[in-house]
Amino acid sequence: MTNERVMRVWAQVGKQSQGAPATLAHICAAAVAGVNVDGAGVTIMSSSTVRDVVHTSDRIAADLEEWQLTFGQGPCVDAFAGGGPVIALDLRSPDSLTRWPVFTPAALDSGARAVFALPLQIGAIRLGVLDLYRARPGPMSSYELADALAFADATAMMVIDDAAGLQPDTAELAWQRDDPTAHQVQVHQATGMIVAQLGTSAEAAFARLRAYAYAHDRRLGDVARDVVERRLRFEPDPPGSYERDEEMA
């Protein structure tokens, strides 16, 4: 079941962080150990040309991120722009060379043969990409793919919480926060309503919703329902103030 998979992913991250606050570096290391790939890299982007943060597990992964930024092409670039995973099963295939003529030979030179670029996204919220590579060609099993997608989900949550100042956190606490109600349609609808209420980005709106749920020790889906049914609205922060979201009578 989904929940067991999420728990397993966070447990693997916890094994890497050993009680310390979990970081993107721990996620990369856990993905390499858990998904049967040779390396992992996370790139956090604020737009397709502006790269904020990169974490990579090894030299080849670092090269892959570097080539994509330098050349402006590659699976990671396409995954960020396109809204879905981009998977190159064999960089020696003519398809790969046609699609990424400069990136492909450079990536092969570095020692990568298959690349799995998974966007870190929640609807219109685009945070970056988790890149996994293998030195051998070929597909992932459906089990490995499921774990890889779960790692991308975990990475996205960590990035959102970091940006909202909700870290530091142990992996164990992060897992407790990873609430199955986060997938309910009301959560996404509420995010949109908060975008309009605060005049902010979807990322900031979603972070506010999550922060409110933690602060009030409530499930994300329940808080979202209150927003959608117009029992709770979010107010823009006056300068220098903290949480000011008001319950409406």
Next chain:
Amino acid sequence: MSERQLAEAFVELADTLVDDFDLMDFLHQVTVRCAQVLGVSAAGVLLTDQRGALRVAAASTEQTRLLELLQLQTDEGPCPECFHSGRPVAVADLSTAADRWPRFVAQARESGFASVHALPMRLRSDLIGALNLFGGQPGALDERTIQLGQALADVATIGLLQARAIRHHETLAEQLQAALNSRIIIEQAKGVIAERRRVDMDEAFDLLRDTARRNNRRLSELARTVVDGSESIWLTQQAPTTSGRAPIPLHRSEGSVG
């Protein structure tokens, strides 16, 4: 439903395939057609998230109650059963299935449904989701209607995969993940519109879809611009065929509209 109407429904869906293709609008159309052609009260499409759960991709009405009933099936219900077995599931009388799926049956009956069917969506050996049909009266669908329903489920599958030949799990993953993320963008956009315009979520969806169609835009692309405010778009109060009213600006910088 006459043979002619049936043929028209399929031709209309096939037409969507060749024109500038909009997957999310197409899946919505399939569910609307299911309700009409199969004589059921409501229909929904659930797709695998490839992590072990089914997620809502489209519904014949965007009423939150129906979406909730569909999304409840991450845990239990006829669709997970159909998805895991690969076989149709038919429950002619929901009141007999309360032990099988307690939460699903309670909520389905509360929503006024009395029967439910689930039909597999399959690509060769891969199951990718399920088509869910809800009836307002008890009773099983007859064999001919089931076959028609399966044909519509197959049309939905083809639509999902039509962009390119699917040879690997990975390519399937690219399509499925993008479709499910598009659905999330649409929910987020519904929220923005519902708040700005003080309308219900299903009215918000109608506004979004009508605007997309009128302006020849893909539903999910327009939805993205609504959420990130990257583009000023106009959503009229009603479709122009029923209203001569001037469009009302929706863009964030235009200020609040109530």
